[in-house]
Amino acid sequence: MDIKSDGYEIQIADSASITYTGKEVTPAIKVVRTDESKEETVLDENKYETAYSDNVNAGTAKVTVKGKENEGVTGELTKEFTISPASLKDAAVTVANKSATYTGTAVKPAVTVELGGKVLKENTDYKVSYANNKNVGTAEITVTGIGNYTDTAKATFSIVVGTSDIKTSSVYNKVSLSWGKVTGASGYKIYRSTSKDSGYKAIKTVKSGATVNYNDTKVTFNQTYYYKVRAYRIVGDKAVFGEYSPVSKQKVKVGTSSVKRTASASTTSYNAVTVKWSKVNGANGYKVYRSTSVNGTYKALKVIANATSYTDKTTTCGTTYYYKVRAYRLSGKTKCYGDLSKAKSGRALPGTTTIKASSECFQTKVNLKWVKVYGASGYEIYRSTSKSGKYTLVKNIKSGRTVKWTNSGLKKGQYYYYKIRAYRTVDGKKLYGGYSNRFRKGTAGWKYINGLKLYYDAQGKLVKDVSKIIGKQSSYVIKVNKKMNVVTVYAKDGDNGYIIPVKSFVCSGGAATPVGTFYTPAKYRWQTLMGPCYGQWCTRIHGGVLFHSVFYSTRSNSTLSVNAYNKLGTTCSHGCVRLRAGDAKWIYDNCRLRTKVIIYNSSSVGPFGKPKAAKLASWHTWDPTDPTARSKCKARGCH
Structure with a gap:
């Protein structure tokens, strides 16, 4: 029997309800033949073999029936059937974030879709779309089946305003x-x-x-x-x-201070640390704490009212300490404290010395002088031939009382730079203070010539005013050469006496100017002179003899005697020593009472020669060196 030629066909049971399951679909079948009377003859299933193909995914599947020859059946039949996509209407849609934070852009939380205990794959089994998912409110998610799935499933989530700490x-x-x-x-x-x-x-x-x-x-x-x-x-x-x-x-408490710096107190102490901190608004005071390790136990040192620094004098030289500060404000009589500051370390060390301006430079040597550091065991002196070059130790002063040293044998015309630092020896170890200021010995310098100490600039030219080089001195000697009408001021060179010419002035003395040694007894801002006339910045020498400015007809700096001014450098006074106003003021400001004045006669004008005074026009009735009249020269553009 040939099932195909004999009119048999395959019938599939419930073909309309065949849906995708993810597994092979093998619907029940039967092989039948219908005669003219519409009676069916069902072929015994033992007489054929059944095979399915394309029967997993949604779409068209096939079933094939092949007769068993050993059962007397031949031939082959094929029947197609449809596997329908599974519906997502009953799928469970889980939103990863049911309450999303507003971002100003579309929010698309991930979703998980599960059907029949199976987790489906996005873009394989379904696609996701969002609606109303930008602004605050309720957003919608639609899951649409694709491939082996059909229909849709819905879910919602909230977009909420965010929060922060x-x-x-x-x-x-x-x-x-x-x-x-x-x-x-x-x-x-x-x-x-x-x-x-x-x-x-x-x-x-x-x-x-x-x-x-x-x-x-x-x-x-x-x-x-x-x-x-x-x-x-x-x-x-x-x-x-x-x-x-x-x-x-x-x-509500006072704010937190911060320790700004800690430092060894000064040159007067080697075992103290000064702590400085920032001021806190509303604070009535502060409490200072100390520890010997940054994370150790801090003990209160001092309560300080209305100050932002404290010197800890209970330290050991060389030991590192850590300091904290906290502010307090009074509530009644109770101190209410703020938080502790962060710790800052401090170490008690010898102070930092300063190289004195009175240090002296000579052509081939330098006399260094520095400030004594309390508690220092000694000092180390460093030298370099360039400002920012390497400094080399050139001298170890092994006494804390020694505060000067001469570096000889230097190369003429070479610049040298010096720094000094103090040290204290503790348990055989040197503990150093900071480096001093830098001092430069230039190509200029001092020379001793004919018993005088003179300063020459880098070009080898004699400097005729060293007042700024040596600074204001505690004492001077003033020498007046009556014959040459020159005043020279001298400063002291240690035990060598007054042998440093500081500056010189042109003057006018008179026949009555006394010769001898005198000591200034008084000073006057204005003083009545013969005539009467008036002088500025007057310093009495002896009796009625004064250092004073060229005279004025009134106590006004606009009534200068131009004729007398133009005679400066000649012998024309009544006995006083007339000077330019600026020169008289220098003596008035710098030479204290009891200053020694020597008046003598000599044909030598002195180490700086004889200065010249400019001649004035008849209308120039004020002294151009007078600091109180400078505005007049500025307005006229004359000096």
Whole structure:
């Protein structure tokens, strides 16, 4: 029997309800023949073999029936059937984030789709689309079947206003709040309570999403408050709020200081550390703490009212200490403290010395002088031939009392630079102070010539005014050469006496000017002279003899005797020593009473020669060297 030629066909049971399951679909079949009377003859299933193909995924599948020849059946039949996609109507859709934070852009949380205990794959089994997923409110998710699935499943999620942490700090009269900016926020509402878990009341509505700080000034010192904040966004005409921030606890107290620096106290101490800290608003004082290790136990050293520094005199030279400070404010009689500052280390060391300006430079040597450092065991002197070059140790002074040293044998015309640092020996180890200021020996310098100490510049030219080089001295000797009408001022060179010519002035003496040695007894800003006329910056030499400016007809700097001024350098006075106003003022300002004045006659004008005074026009009735009349010269453009 040939099943095909004999009119048999395959019938598939319930073909309309065949759907995708993810497994092979093998619907029940039967092989039948229908005769003219419409009676069916069903072929015994033992007489044929059945095979299925393309029967897993949704689409067209086939079943093939082949007769068993050993059963007397031949031939082959094929029948197609359809596997329908599975419906997602009953699928479970899980949203990864049911409450998403507003970002200002479309929010697309991931989803998980499960059907019949099987987790489906996106873009293989389904596609996802979102709606209303940008603004605050309820967004929708639609899952649409593809491939082996059909129909849709829905889910929703919320887009909410974000939240952030709040931070607080205080000074004595306010609490400062700050929080993270929340994307899309129209503003923030701040709440406060004196209890952590209840009693919160809104104290401020901030109507700008960009403002993320607020100062609460309605607070009581030494009171503890609790704060929280939440953002809101205006949707339509309604404010939609986010979640509350975590609570921040804040006690109203003085602010936190910071230790700005620690240093060995000064050249007068080797076992003290000075601690300086920043001032705290509203503080009545500070407490200083100390430890010998940064994370060790800190012990209170001192309570200090209204100061921002303290010198710890209980230190050991060479030991490193760590200091902290905290401010306090009085509440009644109670000291209410702020937080401790961060630690800063300090070490007691010998002080830093200073090379004195009175150090002297000569052509091939330098006489260094420095400030004594208390407690120093000695000093190390370093030298370099360039300002920023390498400094080499050239001398170890092994006595803390020695404060000068001469470096001889230097190369003429070479620059040398010096630094000095003090040291103290503790347990056989040198503990150093800081390096001193830098001192330069240039190509200029001092020379001893004919019993005088003279200063020459880098070009070998005699400097005729060394007042700025040596600075103001404690004493001078003034020598007046009556014959040559020259005044020369001398300074002291240690045990060598007054052999440093400082500067010289042109003058006018008179026949009555006495010769001899005198000591100045008095000074006068203005003094009446013969005539009467008047002199400025007068220093009495002896009796009625004075150093004074060229005279004026009145006590006015605009009534100068131009004729007398133009005679400076000649013998024309009544016995006083006339000077330019600026020169008279220098003696008045720099030479204290009891200054020695020697008046003598000599044909030698002195080490600096005889200065010249400019001649004045008849209208120039003021002294151009007079500091009180400089504005007149400036206005006229004459000097």
